[in-house]
Amino acid sequence: MKLYIAPYAPNPRRVIMFIAEKSISSIETVSINLQEGQHRTDAFKAKSPLSQIPVLELDDGRCLTESRAICTYIEALIPDPNLMGVDAFERAHIEMWDRRMELLFSVPLMMWVRHGNPMLAAVERNQTAEVASFNQGQAMRMAKWLNSELASREWIAGDRFTIADITAVCGVDFAKMNRWRPGDDLPHLKRWRDAIATRAAGQVAA
Incomplete structure (x- = not known):
């Protein structure tokens, strides 16, 4: 999987912190330069139609945007340590x-x-x-x-x-x-x- 981020931006950092707390090392991070408008290119819009970051690209090419949705997906895959509730x-x-x-x-x-x-x-x-x-x-x-x-x-x-x-x-x-x-x-x-x-x-x- 690949996680598209912008360094220091708060919404991608939310996912990066979530991943760090779970000690996950298997997700590759790809930096997007917002100042240069890389998030507005056609290639990136194919992954994120609203030009938003972060984006989690799965191994089969499907993509998830919205930091909370990405964290929910990761929690389902790797439930421990639990960060979103056990019941x-x-x-x-x-x-x-x-x-x-x-x-x-x-x-x-x-x-x-x-x-x-x-x-x-x-x-x-x-x-x-x-x-x-x-x-x-x-x-x-x-x-x-x-x-x-x-x-x-x-x-x-x-x-x-x-x-x-x-x-x-x-x-x-x-x-x-x-x-x-x-x-x-x-x-x-x-x-x-x-x-x-x-x-x-x-x-x-x-």
Whole structure:
């Protein structure tokens, strides 16, 4: 299998971290240069019609896009260590938290960076200051709420590391481009981020 990625982009990193936590070494990675528009070529659109990354290309040529879908496929192939739940309730509970982290935390952080950082102007062609400001506010409110949630447990979805932690940290680390990281004003969120750095998934470059 081949995984098409863009170095340091948060959505591909979500899959790379998922793979790292499972100690999978059999998936080849292929880098796509977004600044040069390689994701918009006809050859790449044959794999990803919406020019999105990541893309997982199976050995038979079939392709999957969307990072969550790719992780679901990998989890089914290699269920241990489990990152998405072992029974019906836990799977739903982890997905609930994963969706919260994606839609309410990581996406606002990413949109803040994409619309507020001049370095990404070639990727985000219509950068808008108002979009950056709105999403920054949403992300900071969510960071405070998540900090309070993490006061009573080690990981986002409970007492063990899951895909919800991966999804959240991809947004947090992407926001370093805008010089933001959880600090002493968010001690539980900072403790959580520091704990991820000690794991296999945390060794994936951001």
